[in-house]
Amino acid sequence: MEIAASLDIDSIDALMEKLDATRRAGGSIYIMGNGGSAATASHFVNDFNKGASESMDPRFRFYCLNDNTSTIMAIANDASYDDIFEFQLKNYLRDGDLVIGISGGGNSLNVVKAIAYAKARAVATAAIVGFDGGKLAKIADLVVHVRSNNMQHVEDMHMILDHLMMSIMRDEKDR
Secondary structure, three states: OHHHHOOOHHHHHHHHHHHHHHHHOOOOEEEEOOOHHHHHHHHHHHHHHHHHHHHOOOOOOEEEOOOOHHHHHHHHHHOOHHHHHHHHHHHHOOOOOEEEEEEOOOOOHHHHHHHHHHHHOOOEEEEEEOOOOHHHHHHOOEEEEOOOOOHHHHHHHHHHHHHHHHHHHHHOOOO
């Protein structure tokens, strides 16, 4: 309960507003993470492309950069695991898009590099982090920070945030 009470509601609202603005403008939303955060990123795509989008026009265009195993392995093998997300963004990123990095500790180098690349391209960025927020909290435009040093609690809260944001988006009647 303490963790949920410590969340900055304004940061969650700001992320939801950016998600909705990106959707309305026809932009794409790219999301990524490693380990449990990769599963959360993939789940975000499902929840927003299916759950939230069913009654919306335009619909969300969410893409998970950690879902294509063959692409990730090719980049990791031929370049570096640290480049797996940035490399993909170089193929896809356009003005008006949004890039979201999820990292429990906020220091996953491949996620940090992707967010830094998006910022260098003047594309909006967001970080969903835990612990002290790490490097991602310092460089992302929008930050949702779960203030806990327990990885399982951080990951649980990240999933709860996904479900809450998706539900609110889906249930709003003015969409």
